[in-house]
Amino acid sequence: MFCEDRFDRVTAVVSSLSIYLVTRQCGDPTMYENYWQRMGERTTVVISGWQSMSYFSDVKNPCWFLEPEFAKQVVRLHNVVGNAVTNGRQIVVGTGSSQLFLAALYALAPKDGSEPMSVVSAAPYYSVTSLLTNKSRWLLMVSLQSYPSMTDCLKSGLYKWAGDARRFSKEGPYIELVTSPNNPDGFVRHSMVNRTGGILVHDLAYYWPQYTPISSPADHDLTLFTVSKATGHAGTRIGWALVKDPEVAKKMIKFIELNTIGVSRDSQLRAAKILEVMTNTSENVGRIGSYESFFWISYHLMAERWQLLRAAVNRSRVFSLPDFTPGFCHFLNQDSQPQPAFAWLKCEDDRVEDCESFLRGYKMLTRGGRHFGVGPKYVRISMVDRDNNFNLFVKRLSVIQS
């Protein structure tokens, strides 16, 4: 997900180390900038100095910091895309879905438990790293965020990271994070702990038509979405949760009050405008197609990129990519291939122990499997980078031969 623009700078400062031509693989969804430029002023927001000054967005809503216009556009978008049930759900807005993930842990873990509640997710699981330079201007790969570090950073007495869901065998209640399609490997996921007593949190950041077939509206207890993956506007830091149980929603709202007293109203207003245009241009896409629809255009762009990547991987014979099963997408009204925002590349050459280091030798910086709870044969590649960077990456990958 990370280190896009940062890496522009990093490549500049380390040019003396002769690695300034490395390609970036850090995952800001900057690919979408082109689309929004083409849409011109339709998504421009104008905010006067005296507007939205109060803390409060909507005093009628239990989530008093939720902008009504943002809530309205979230519902419209889900209805048009068909990827989530919104009826009977409380929408909780957050400063990105990260804050909502923490809010969910706070809401779901008992306050008076004898020990912290276990939090699990099946490996490979969510992790964000970035490139930094140290004082000697050497490149360092630094972990910015991951499920384990987010869960354990404050040594909370309420919850505790308990590792890979597939290996989890401890008795008692637990929280399982289900990321579907999964980051980093792109597979559709279901609960992996083979028993009852678990509370599920569904992170559906990538459940949008450009990444995966929309098979049916998600109908879970607690679902997380984020603007950054849906539209590319990572800098707004806006995410939302759809929460079935009002008591759970209330506790999530309480967490956000304690954490940041609400969520930027400016970014909510901007996100509302962007979602509105996405929805307006995407109505009836399945019946008539649309050369204006964000999802339609992004779907075809991702398809093209995956074809290019698979062709390069096939030529090299050193690597492999996951095989996905196509499915019917009710939004596009056709069969479609999963084409995740990340490619989970495996190095099949027995002589290569560490794929991340191997690719670095070819001036490609990727993120190794260890960051995601699995072995070093794997790396994660961003598929949503700007055109130049993606094309350079594919070109470099193509020349590697076994």
Add this chain to the structure above:
Amino acid sequence: MFCEDRFDRVTAVVSSLSIYLVTRQCGDPTMYENYWQRMGERTTVVISGWQSMSYFSDVKNPCWFLEPEFAKQVVRLHNVVGNAVTNGRQIVVGTGSSQLFLAALYALAPKDGSEPMSVVSAAPYYSVTSLLTNKSRWLLMVSLQSYPSMTDCLKSGLYKWAGDARRFSKEGPYIELVTSPNNPDGFVRHSMVNRTGGILVHDLAYYWPQYTPISSPADHDLTLFTVSKATGHAGTRIGWALVKDPEVAKKMIKFIELNTIGVSRDSQLRAAKILEVMTNTSENVGRIGSYESFFWISYHLMAERWQLLRAAVNRSRVFSLPDFTPGFCHFLNQDSQPQPAFAWLKCEDDRVEDCESFLRGYKMLTRGGRHFGVGPKYVRISMVDRDNNFNLFVKRLSVIQS
């Protein structure tokens, strides 16, 4: 600080309870809306759909999510107002100063301590409450945020609320929060724990010329400011910290990465524009005055409000207000009276045990001293509400006689 607009709604829904005429005393700084309306389009921001999409604001800065323009305007403003040293400080931006307070606790508490580090502040200390209605539509006073609840909500193993700084006697290191001028009582504060070994966090949210004389630039290790109290733009959720030790700043940045992966870029851009206009109109205020300066105008408005409140309190003979010592304000270049954003009202009538309940009987909703760690003889009154509400409050207070 809270419940301004919310209360509009609350008064509507509870009208059948005959308390719809109660005045609001919850503290959104909405008084400043008038000023920003008068400034017209000078603080309008326009953000196109393709701008600020990346996570990253400034890859050269250790605080990579800090907008350079916002950082620039923070430095300019402090230089013109003279309320804080910015040289040799890392600016860390946060989603309000609440997030920065939590980031400071994370940064300052040892990760491997044998027990959680104590966090103290001298009573009366920071607390935010709000009015809610329950299912029967009765008004409830609910605590939204306070130093104790923020510190302890996750039962962190790193730090723990240890109460009133004046009574703190535990051996070992501790973190002391020094809020100056203090919320709720308005007094200038210094460290209250009478020994070494403490780490100080200065919350200077109210150290601006409209509230208190600017005696000298604050020169502390870790200082918190927030846009909401400086300009009235609470809805932007933007605060900033000035941090002397780069290692502490780095840990605070790390916390914000783990918590929300940065801070809304849109709100930072908006805040930058607002601070720019504040600074532009406030240069040379001390020498030539300015009928455009936010601080000049707000200072005179606060002076007028404090005169009205003191006159009402003197007439009633039931209450008392703190007496403040005037000081020389280097920004205004004149002696000035402290005139805090909150009035800390004491009920002097021996027959009244609970001032909050007493005032509610006169249709005035205030916040009782217990929320701030002291007795029920005190209540806090917002001095930064809209004109109508403030005037109605003063009128009602005036009619109470002993």
